[in-house]
Amino acid sequence: MIGLWKRWKALEARGIMGINRRNADYVLKYNKRSLYPIVDDKIITKMRAIEAGINVPEMYGIISTEKEIEKLDEIIGGRTDFVIKPAQGAGGDGILVIADRFEGRYRTVSGKIVSHEEIEYQISSILTGLYSLGGHRDRALIEYRVTPDPIFKSISYEGVPDIRIIVLMGYPVMAMLRLPTRQSGGKANLHQGAIGVGVDLATGLTLRGTWLNNKISKHPDTTNAVDGVQLPDWDGFMKLAAGCYELCGLGYIGVDMVLDVDKGPLILELNARPGLNIQIANDCGLTHRAHAVEARLADLKKQGISETPEERVRFAQELFGHVQPAEI
Ligand SMILES: Nc1ncnc2c1ncn2[C@@H]1O[C@H](COP(=O)(O)OP(=O)(O)O)[C@@H](O)[C@H]1O
Ligand SMILES: [Mg+2]
Structure with missing residues (x-):
């Protein structure tokens, strides 16, 4: 705990x-309350993304009532892998990633065998609001299971790593690769025990990482270095993230993306209150970068113009990229 406090203090200067x-200067200021449902409900996010031509994991079905749970078999069809998640969940809670079938049962991505009844019970818990923000009744979403691109094999343990980019008014400001560990049960959520690794915005090269609030440079399960890894199609990820401003209208968001081996970059979810640990993973604060974007916006406003997602990406890469660890 003392280590973290010290690091936080050192970062304050940066x-x-x-x-x-x-909350005060970004979430409240830039995120209109009425737009929250677009990002707080993964089913609505998905529909919006599809309308905007943005790729997402395919939705197999929605279960909204107890009665509809009996439709599960029909929704799954003959598939051997799929994901069940609460539409309004957060932090990876309540998500069931099924990787295979096993003698009439299912095998989760972390190797646990679950029965059909257990899955039904899980869906029922989702519906009652066990995992939803504020405990409201929720819906269960059944979707395509993402298979990560093999590039992540050496630096990830089971599950799907995701790429989080913080986007302010359509400008990417900071990025992080999140790697599941044995501890995180295949999920890429930091508080479940996943690793956060900083990413250079200009190049898509990984920097060092943070795990359970410790600074690390090797994956604890695979022992491979997590830094110096080139993420494929980096400009594609940056453009995808920048375009999410047009998609949802919220000015301060965390865009979570995955790289599927067959489908390429996909949007997993958008977050209206993105966490602050990304700063530890990058060894860099968000404030200066946010101010730079705000100054840019003020400037463009005076000239009466706005920028396209491509222009915004270029701005971010020129200003925030190529950061040397010693400088930040
Ligand atoms: N379709 C999917 N295929 C494989 N893994 C998934 C899928 N959806 C979610 N996951 C895993 O669960 C984690 C959390 O999922 P996410 O949709 O971001 O929900 P949350 O809001 O709870 O963070 C992801 O980072 C990923 O590791
Ligand atoms: Mg998430």
């Missing part, structure tokens, strides 16, 4: 953003 500033 413009680290705390939770109060994030």
